[in-house]
Amino acid sequence: MSDVLAVVEHRRGEIRDVSLELLGAGADLADDLDGELHVAVIGGNAEAIADRLDRDGVDVIHTIADGAEFNHDVYVQAVGALYEALEPAVVLTPHTVNALDYVPAVAVDLDLPLVTDVIDMEVSDEGLQTTRSLYESKIDATVTITERPCVVTLRPGEWARATGVGSVPVEDFEFELDESAVGSRVEGFEEAGTGDVDVTAADFLIGVGRGIGEAENLSVIEDLAAVTDATIAASRPLVDNGWFDTSRQVGQSGKTVSPDVYLAVGISGAVQHVAGIKGADTIIAVNTDPHAPIFDIADQAIVGDLFDVIPELTEQLR
Amino acid sequence: MKILVTFAEVAAVADNFEIEDGAVADRYLEYDLNEWDEYALEAAVSLREEGIAEEVVTVTIGPERSADTIRMALAKGADRAIRIWDDDLRGDPLEDVSTRAALMAPVVEAEAPTLVLSGVQAADDGYGSTGVSLARTLGWQWGAVVNDFTLDREADSVRVRRELEGGIEEITTLSLPAVLTIQTGINDPRYASLRGLQEAQAQEIDVQSPAELGVWADRLEPRLERGELTEPPSRGDTEYVEGDPPEQATAIADRLLEAGVVQE
Numbered sequence A: 001m002s003d004v005l006a007v008v009e010h011r012r013g014e015i016r017d018v019s020l021e022l023l024g025a026g027a028d029l030a031d032d033l034d035g036e037l038h039v040a041v042i043g044g045n046a047e048a049i050a051d052r053l054d055r056d057g058v059d060v061i062h063t064i065a066d067g068a069e070f071n072h073d074v075y076v077q078a079v080g081a082l083y084e085a086l087e088p089a090v091v092l093t094p095h096t097v098n099a100l101d102y103v104p105a106v107a108v109d110l111d112l113p114l115v116t117d118v119i120d121m122e123v124s125d126e127g128l129q130t131t132r133s134l135y136e137s138k139i140d141a142t143v144t145i146t147e148r149p150c151v152v153t154l155r156p157g158e159w160a161r162a163t164g165v166g167s168v169p170v171e172d173f174e175f176e177l178d179e180s181a182v183g184s185r186v187e188g189f190e191e192a193g194t195g196d197v198d199v200t201a202a203d204f205l206i207g208v209g210r211g212i213g214e215a216e217n218l219s220v221i222e223d224l225a226a227v228t229d230a231t232i233a234a235s236r237p238l239v240d241n242g243w244f245d246t247s248r249q250v251g252q253s254g255k256t257v258s259p260d261v262y263l264a265v266g267i268s269g270a271v272q273h274v275a276g277i278k279g280a281d282t283i284i285a286v287n288t289d290p291h292a293p294i295f296d297i298a299d300q301a302i303v304g305d306l307f308d309v310i311p312e313l314t315e316q317l318r
Numbered sequence B: 001m002k003i004l005v006t007f008a009e010v011a012a013v014a015d016n017f018e019i020e021d022g023a024v025a026d027r028y029l030e031y032d033l034n035e036w037d038e039y040a041l042e043a044a045v046s047l048r049e050e051g052i053a054e055e056v057v058t059v060t061i062g063p064e065r066s067a068d069t070i071r072m073a074l075a076k077g078a079d080r081a082i083r084i085w086d087d088d089l090r091g092d093p094l095e096d097v098s099t100r101a102a103l104m105a106p107v108v109e110a111e112a113p114t115l116v117l118s119g120v121q122a123a124d125d126g127y128g129s130t131g132v133s134l135a136r137t138l139g140w141q142w143g144a145v146v147n148d149f150t151l152d153r154e155a156d157s158v159r160v161r162r163e164l165e166g167g168i169e170e171i172t173t174l175s176l177p178a179v180l181t182i183q184t185g186i187n188d189p190r191y192a193s194l195r196g197l198q199e200a201q202a203q204e205i206d207v208q209s210p211a212e213l214g215v216w217a218d219r220l221e222p223r224l225e226r227g228e229l230t231e232p233p234s235r236g237d238t239e240y241v242e243g244d245p246p247e248q249a250t251a252i253a254d255r256l257l258e259a260g261v262v263q264e
């Protein structure tokens, strides 16, 4: 029992980038365990997707035809069946919204320990040692899984994508889906927020976060944007408050941006926000908290009060 | 119908803290109710106000200290609160999400609600798994990262809108009873009124131990061990700007000029 089973993610016929990172991480882990990397593609156009998974380090690709798109009941049963057949040491998936929707159920069904949103892992004598973030990413903690097998979900953006082309056998895995246990029906998809501004097109984006406090304080940011001809984007809480249209939300559930400069003002740098700004050439952050995780990815860090720094900047550029 | 809300007290570290002997000392921790659970609670209380639900009950796993947070939930409109605890839960057992689900499942079974609402994740440890683990432990349906839902009592189902990455939403119908994990932005959580807070002070919190719930010690054997805490590594090439606000502003202005997004 030393193999790794990696379950990839796809949507609307496209493999998601996180899946290629999963293969990279899975190959390293299988190496460390002296085992094989098995990859599963469930639903959709599994065969066509399997072609893109033909990468170095992958030993076998299993395709499971059931279901056009993701359905958590089908995934739970399919992964359970594959697990019984392969008896892997570790089940790996990306830490995504769909993982949040089915992986905990897999762990319960198989009675396996689960660690989610992992940013690093290492095989040790005590077990599989994982690293994850605590307290809004201000602290990293190791969590050792003392039992094998186990289930682990990996934070997107932390592992290099698997490269190269192998020549990996693709096997069709068949199992008896218990239709009576499918209690959910996916009816379709909708695109959210095609609203007022295209933040993805801006060269200079000012991202404003909860540090702004009250809606009336936004004028501090608007003044700077007016003087510099910048576009204003926002973190999720401000959109939740109704202060901005969803089209201005940057992050995992919002827009992915790649401006020349992203000026993050009063934004802590939660992983779901940072997911949207990694493509910025330069990140400048203004935050009162010296431990704010945004500083870990910023090129220029200003530990200071936005209400002192931003009006001063506006004056200097006027 | 009854709605149960899982409600967590979460810890945040103060702006200036230190890691001592691999741990954060308690004096640097501040406790509060979990943001995501506040939205779940608001959704439940609104359904009661609309006459769709009769009762809203909260369940929290937490030590004596968490009573303050629980009273906040009562002040915001929960009818009753249950707190699960004994000192054996201190330390590693709760690191394993399935332990939390195992502790809450008997409460859900005893209360028999139609709907359980949980926050998508807890702000402090961010496992994001309690709601779905609980649903599966109960053998119920579930939906994760829900930003809208509509009950259909006749069809005994709930239609949920799930927020996927990149502004795409999935519409799914689930059979009831179900557990939904609630995303922020689904509503506008209310503030607790002073009167509500005062009344909550007088309310009883029903405390139950794992043994009383029939969850035995072997279920609480940790399979996960939390080890060392460290500060996350910084990328290394971050330029920290010293000085007073005008000097800091000048440094930003220089960077903006250098990047060519503003002109002199």
Ligand SMILES: Cc1cc2nc3c(=O)[nH]c(=O)nc-3n(C[C@H](O)[C@H](O)[C@H](O)COP(=O)(O)OP(=O)(O)OC[C@H]3O[C@@H](n4cnc5c(N)ncnc54)[C@H](O)[C@@H]3O)c2cc1C
Residues within 6 Å of the ligand: A097, A208, A209, A210, A211, A212, A234, A235, A236, A237, A249, A250, A251, A252, A253, A254, A255, A265, A266, A267, A268, A269, A270, A271, A272, A273, A286, A287, A288, A289, A292, A304, A305, A306, A307, B120, B121, B145
């Ligand atoms: C499934 C999922 C998807 C999500 N998707 C997104 C997403 O797409 N985008 C997103 O942004 N979030 C998203 N989130 C939410 C995310 O987890 C955080 O809650 C959010 O990003 C926090 O926003 P913030 O940084 O503005 O607020 P906070 O975390 O509250 O940070 C405010 C910051 O302001 C600083 N501050 C306070 N006062 C001042 C001052 N006077 N001057 C300077 N700094 C100050 C504080 O030190 C703090 O660092 C998602 C969460 C989940 C679970």
